[in-house]
Amino acid sequence: MVQIENEFGSFGDDKNYLHYLVQLARRYLGNDIVLYTTDGGTTNTLKNGAILQDDVFAAVDFSTGDDPWPIFRLQKKYNLPGKSAPLSAEFYTGWLTHWGESIATTTASSTAKALKSILCRNGSAVLYMAHGGTNFGFYNGANTGQTEFEYKADLTSYDYDAPIKEHGDVHNPKYKALRRVIHECTGTPLHPLPADIERASYGLVKLQKVASFFDIFDKICDPLKVAVSEQPLSMELTGQMFGFLLYVSEYQGKGPYSILSIPKVFLLIISFVDMHSSSLLLGLIYAVGT
Template sequence: MKLTYDQENFYLDNKKITILSGAIHYFRVVPEYWEDRLKKLKACGFNTVETYMPWNLHEEVENEYNFSGMLDIERFLKIAKELGLYAIVRPGPYICAEWEFGGFPAWLLKDSDMKLRCHYAPYEEKVRKYFHEVMTRLRPHLLENGGNIIMMQVENEYGSYGNDKDYLRAIEQMYHDEQMNVCLFTSDGDDDSMLNGGTLPHLLKIVNFGSNSERNFNNLLKVQPDAPLMCGEFWNGWFDHWGEEHHVREADDTAKEFDAILNRNGSINFYMFHGGTNFNFYNGANYYDDYAPTVTSYDYHCLLNENGDRTKKYYACQDVIRQHGFEIPELDCIDQPKKTYGKITLDKAVPLFKCLEQLSQKVSLPYVLPMEKLDQNFGYILYRTHLTGPYQPRELNIHGLHDRATVYLDGKYVGVVERNQPHEKIMIGVEKGQTIQLDIFVENMGRVNYGPELYDRKGITKAVCLGLQELHHWEMYPLPMKELTSITYKDGQCYHEPAFYQGTFEIDECQDTFIYLDHFNKGHVYINGFNLGRYWKKGPQRSLYIPAPLLKQGLNKIEIFEIHQCDDLSVELKDTPDLG
């Protein structure tokens, strides 16, 4: 059995089907909650789940593959199948998704000559090797092999980026080489350049939009009059960048557009049905006029909120499905209980500069290098040099800063420099006979996931100068901060420099909760060793989601890395989130 179609309809086993799909990214949800989220998708009246696959997690280190735990897509697909859900899988290699580097692994950027998303043999060979690992695992889950995958995508919204048909043909051929007998499709925006550049004549084309379905579908029909209509990404909400307001879309507006799509006999994939969370350092960034990193929450203001609760939008869309005569199954669904655990004191702390050697292996070179050249994917990097006078005062210029630097002279904070943002001049002078230590601590705030700035190497990508004079002889400390077990903490106090803080708390039962860091400025948080993601006082997000499976009965540990300073050694765990 395979998904087929004629001019107006999709068919499974010669029976007409309207694809009612919702996006849930397994890698943004703890595995213990996969069944809950998928069951709510089914209970809303949907018949299909759609997911991307992030290359940068499945192959974080080149030639080392991970399909376990939170990355066990086969288990995710099996749960969906047991619930009677079909699946649409989009393995990339590029996924966008407001995800770090659009899903590409950072090690691709170690090669200065690397060309992405085009017919460039060294790049395509790496895609081919990754795809072989992916397809070997997905092939048993194709519908014709007894699984539930009915559709797979060739690349992803390629017309928004390029027009290399040889590249698209190469990606399609990889599917055929791996014997993936499945309905292949491309998805793009509705304008002529996107639909012309992003697809191949013989492939099914679907269109992505959040409104104006009449216009979008009519434009699709101009290039594909002989296939059914489908919205591949129905943007029923939106994502947030740091410093923006939280995005909201009313339930009635979403339901009205959904109804219009079904009235055109259209199939649909909600992007998102459940957004989840950009745990760890996995948020992406946009770059239009300025660099704009995405926040930790991927709530997306969609049908299930970040912690999996059904929203007004869920019930409004369920009503639309019911009104169009589709079955609404009766399933026992619950929204997870939430709990306030109260204030927690952080009674241990240590400054970053006191534990550099425990966390990092120093690299000494005459020049600076970006993270990728040092085999570093995520986190932070410290650049250190020493200046012996005399130097008359000159402005510090960090050329190719990606993304945010805090600067210290002899351990004292002197300022912040942010990528492509105005900042106060940092002037440095050194008296004759004096030697000073210059530290530049750089945060990778998320690689660009969309647009021409995709080649987004991190750290300092060019040079550091005083005035026009380039500074040399650097010590570089890569700080990916995958885990903090090597740190030796001391008694807690508030530091006015980058520092780690630790506290513990005991609980009798594990329930979802939200951590508030009102006394902190910028950094990231671990719960029992799991990196929850970033916080930043500028908002809009004020709390981080802690799923209950990350907690344990008895003693729990919180660790915070704060870049600037805190004014109180406490955090608070509440039963409600604040996304702004």
């Protein structure tokens, strides 16, 4: 199975785009692969995101603990007859955490109860996550907050309070509870649990300042690859598929009491003043304006 889109129905309804993805997948993967999409379990999201006429399986996702079977019945309307296996393609075993928040956790009992309500009636679920790894670099992603201008970065951990922890631990209540549910509903034999991985402390790690960003800016940025534009460019226009873009704009004050006015800020601006000998941080402007 290969997923060609994820929750697209929550953001758009461009069927030409979805049909193109199907053609692209078939061209490189052939016709023996089952293609599927995942959308939230509502009429509107499935109507927007499903592509029934291309024989693409429409899976659903929903909050862990919701009654799954009314959603699975709705799912059948967006699949061909006899081809609507009830599948929760994003069964959260925990929840994500943003920077600055307490680590999100869910109980083993509530997660096991929700999984049992699916598996023991011959439904299927993709555990998200079964094992939580680490997002290296800038793969961690982010969400918006109460408004589209509020940027909430996810932690670099992909643990999500998963049953198999980031360091491989399985001797925990959630793993054992989900293991029992899978055994009860499917008859899968229970094998002995593997031993946890040994861990050791690194002790106190001291960080030492080596250079300021301005000291190394010219060394880490290739001048030939810097994009120059009158207007900020989107990530797509620069060929960037993930991570961050650094936008730099310089303004020269007209006098000793010049005022820097930035009326509309979507996310974050860091302002510096060039004092000739060094750059002084003037301050942060965060989500000011609408």
